[in-house]
Amino acid sequence: MREPRWRRWLRRGVLLALVSTCVAFTGIYLARPSTDPPVEYRSEPVSRGAIVEVVGASGQLAPRTRVDVGSQTSGNVSRVLVDFGSRVRRNDVLAELDRSTYEVSLRQARIGLTVAKAAHEQASRHSAQLDSLQGEGLVSKDECDRARADLAQAKGAVDLARAQVARARIDLERCQIRSPIDGEVVARNVSVGQTVAASLSAPVLFVIADDLERMQIQASVAEADVGRVEAGQEVEFAVDAFPDETFKGRVAEIRSAPPPEQSVVTYPTIILVDDANRRLRSGMTATVSIVVARRDGVLRLPDVALRFRPPGAARETKEEELVYLAPASPGTPPEPVRVVTGLDDGRYTEILDGPEEGARVATGVAPPARDAGAGGILDQLTAWLNGGERKGKHGRSPGAALPAAGRAP
Numbered sequence: 524m525r526e527p528r529w530r531r532w533l534r535r536g537v538l539l540a541l542v543s544t545c546v547a548f549t550g551i552y553l554a555r556p557s558t559d560p561p562v563e564y565r566s567e568p569v570s571r572g573a574i575v576e577v578v579g580a581s582g583q584l585a586p587r588t589r590v591d592v593g594s595q596t597s598g599n600v601s602r603v604l605v606d607f608g609s610r611v612r613r614n615d616v617l618a619e620l621d622r623s624t625y626e627v628s629l630r631q632a633r634i635g636l637t638v639a640k641a642a643h644e645q646a647s648r649h650s651a652q653l654d655s656l657q658g659e660g661l662v663s664k665d666e667c668d669r670a671r672a673d674l675a676q677a678k679g680a681v682d683l684a685r686a687q688v689a690r691a692r693i694d695l696e697r698c699q700i701r702s703p704i705d706g707e708v709v710a711r712n713v714s715v716g717q718t719v720a721a722s723l724s725a726p727v728l729f730v731i732a733d734d735l736e737r738m739q740i741q742a743s744v745a746e747a748d749v750g751r752v753e754a755g756q757e758v759e760f761a762v763d764a765f766p767d768e769t770f771k772g773r774v775a776e777i778r779s780a781p782p783p784e785q786s787v788v789t790y791p792t793i794i795l796v797d798d799a800n801r802r803l804r805s806g807m808t809a810t811v812s813i814v815v816a817r818r819d820g821v822l823r824l825p826d827v828a829l830r831f832r833p834p835g836a837a838r839e840t841k842e843e844e845l846v847y848l849a850p851a852s853p854g855t856p857p858e859p860v861r862v863v864t865g866l867d868d869g870r871y872t873e874i875l876d877g878p879e880e881g882a883r884v885a886t887g888v889a890p891p892a893r894d895a896g897a898g899g900i901l902d903q904l905t906a907w908l909n910g911g912e913r914k915g916k917h918g919r920s921p922g923a924a925l926p927a928a929g930r931a932p
Contacts, residue, residue, distance in 0.1 A: 561853040561854030562833075562834070562853070562854070562888060562889075563853050563888070563889040564833070564847075564849050564850065564857060564885040564886075564887065564888055564889060565885070565886050565887040565888070565889050566849035566883040566884060566885050566886060567824070567825050567827075567828065567883065567884060567886050568881055568882065568883050568884075569822060569823070569824045569874065569878045569879065569880055569881060569882045569883075569884060570822075570823060570824075570880065570881075571820055571821065571822055571823065571880060572819075572820070572821070572823055572871065573817065573818065573819045573820070573821075574816075574817070574818050574821055574823055574865070574866040574867070574868050574871060574872075574873045575814055575816075575817045575868050576814070576815050576816040576817070576866045576867065576868050577759075577812040577813060577814055577815065577868065578744065578748040578751060578752055578812070578813040578815050579748075579810075579811065579812055579813075580742040580743055580744045580745075580748075580792065580811045580813065581742060581743065581808065581809065581810055581811060582740045582741045582742030582743060582792075582794070582808075582809055582811060583740065583741065583806055583807065583808055583809065584738050584739070584740055584762070584796070584803050584804065584805055584806065584807045584809055585738065585739055585740075585741065585805050585806070586706075586709070586732030586733060586734070586735060586737075586738060586739070586805060587733065587734070587737050587738065587739045587795070588704065588706070588732065588733035588734075589709075589730060589731070589732050589733075590703055590704055590706075590730070590731045590732075590733075591727045591729075591730055592617065592700060592702065592703065592727070592728055592729040592730070592731060593721075593725030593726050593727050593728055594620065594697070594700055594719045594721050594725055594726060594728060595697050595721055595725060596620060596625070596694055596697045596698060596719075596721055597620075597718075597719055597720050597721045598620035598621045598624065598625075598698065598718070598719060599620065599621045599716060599717070599718050599719075600618055600619070600620060600621075600713055600714065600715055600716060600717045600718075600719060601619050601620060601621050601622075601715070602618060602619040602715065603617075603618045603711070603713060603714065603715055604616055604617060604618060604619075605617050605618075605708050605711070605729070606708065606711060607708060607709070607710070607711055608707060608708060608709075609707065609708045610706075610707055611702040611705070611706060611707070611708060611731065612702065612705050613702060613703065613704055613705050614701050614702065615701060615702045616699045616700070616701055617700045617701060617702055617708075617728070617729055618699075618700040618713060618728060618729075619698055619699050619700070620697075620698040620699075620700070620719060621698070622695060622698045625691065625694045625695040625698055626695060628691045628694065628695075629688070629691035629692055629694075629695050631691070632684065632687040632688040632690070632691040633688055633691075635684045635687060635688075636681070636684035636685055636687070636688050638684070639677070639680040639681040639683070639684040640681055640684075642677045642680060643674070643677035643678055643680065643681045645677075646670070646673045646674040646676075646677040647674055647677070649670050649673070649674075650667075650670040650671055650673070650674045653666055653667045653670045654667060654670075700728060700729070702729075702731060703731070704731060704733050705733065706731045706732050706733040706734065707731065707732055707734075707735055708729055708730070708731055709730050709731065709732045709735075709805060710729065710730035711728075711729055712726075712727055712728055712729070712730075713728040713729070732805070735798070735801055735805075736797065736798055736799055736801055737795070737796075737797060737798070738795075738796040738797075738798050738803055738805075739775070739793055739794060739795050739796060740758075740760065740772065740793070740794040740796060740809050740811060741791050741792070741793055741794075742791070742792045742793075742794055742809070742811045742813075743782075743789035743790070743791065743792075744777070744789060744790050744792045744813070745787070745788075745789055746781075746788040746789065746790065749777065749790045749792075751815040751816075752774060752777055752792060752813055752815065753774065753777075753815075754774050754775060754776060754777065755773060755774060756773065756774045756813055756814055756815060757771065757772075757773055757813075757814040758771065758772040758773055758774060758794050758811060758812065758813050758814065759771055759772075759811075759812045759814070760772065760794075760796075760809040760810060760811040760812065761809070761810050762803065762807045762808065762809055762810075763807070763808065764802075764804075764807060765802070770796065770798075770803070770809075771796075772794045772795055772796040772797075773794065773795055774792060774793070774794055774813060775793045775794065775795045776792070776793040777790060777791075777792050777793075778790060778791040778792070778793070792813075794811065794813075816866055818865075818866055818873060821865070821866075821873045821874075822873065822874040822880055823871040823872060823873055823874060824846065824862075824871065824872060824874055824877075824878070824884055825870065825871055825872075825884075825886060826867065826869070826870060826871065826872055827886045827887070828846045828847075828884040828885065828886050829844060829846060829862075829864070829872060831846075831847065831885055831886055831887055832847075833847055833856065833857050833885065833888070834888070836859070843861055844861065844862050844863075844864060845859045845860065845861060845862070846859070846860055846862050846877065846878065846884045846885075847859055847860070847884065847885040848860055848878065848882060848883065848884060848885070849883040849884060849885045857885045860877055860878055861876075861877065862874055862876065862877030862878070863875040863876040863877060
């Protein structure tokens with residue numbers, strides 16, 4: 524059945540009235556006077572405290588003295604007398620090589636010395652006999668000269684044999700690998716039965732640290748910061764093994780030659796550390812802060828106050844630094860104040876001239892309050908929607924009773 528014409532015109536009129544009403548309310552809302560709240564500022568007080576300027580670096584912990592112990596002779600390892608963590612004294616035996624080959628060499632050298640001595644005695648007697656016969660005119664001078672030459676050669680053979688004996692004895696003694704210093708074994712790279720081959724470079728069998736209670740850090744300091752680092756400065760550092768603790772040390776040496784293999788120029792800086800409890804271990808990575816300047820009880824303000832500029836503030840020149848005093852009441856612009864700054868530790872900056880202690884400096888703009896107009900309508904709509912979400916699955920509150928059958932809810 525076709526809809527009557529008057530009903531179609533009625534529906535169109537209602538729709539046009541709704542659109543006109545929405546347009547009218549939108550115009551009224553946009554034409555209303557502005558009700559923006561005054562600007563409010565976050566602030567912090569100017570206070571007194573310590574300013575500590577540091578240079579950051581990183582490095583690895585290591586013993587102050589670390590000796591690689593090798594072998595100058597070759598052979599099979601017959602005994603190992605120490606292990607990781609063993610305390611040793613100077614000249615203590617760490618390991619022994621098989622001695623049989625070197626004992627045979629020593630016996631051969633001693634036999635050669637005996638033979639050389641016998642030849643020397645015979646040449647000495649023969650030379651003495653010829654000297655006596657020459658005095659009687661029974662032998663020629665040439666025969667005496669040859670006898671003296673044979674005696675000198677025999678004496679040289681004795682000296683050579685003695686040197687061979689000494690060398691064989693030294694080789695035999697080198698079969699015992701001894702500690703060159705007092706300390707602790709931190710690495711053992713050899714086992715019983717292993718063959719040690721001493722060639723142009725001696726193999727490293729043990730690593731000994733002199734005292735693990737006295738450590739050092741070789742930190743890499745950037746070239747932009749090395750000019751402020753000096754020997755004797757205090758150092759604070761942390762390691763990942765103890766993230767909540769800070770350890771202390773002091774700068775002992777700044778070396779002049781940067782490592783050649785790095786693309787960034789850094790200078791090795793030696794930092795001495797005392798670790799009486801022996802909690803720090805060799806190879807730990809240390810995050811280092813070298814204290815290059817420290818002042819206690821100075822007037823200071825937060826760095827963020829130096830960076831903050833209120834809306835519409837004029838741009839100052841490079842020669843001056845400004846901070847802005849926070850206004851006492853909302854809507855009042857902050858007052859600019861010139862400051863002369865000193866040390867900066869990355870969080871606070873020392874004030875040499877500027878605001879007095881207790882003055883509050885602006886550090887940012889506080890977030891504005893929500894608009895009571897469109898924002899209030901939006902809040903009401905959001906609250907209404909949230910309230911609807913808290914209702915039950917069928918649009919009722921969770922505790923509401925269901926309608927009777929056959930009745931509309």
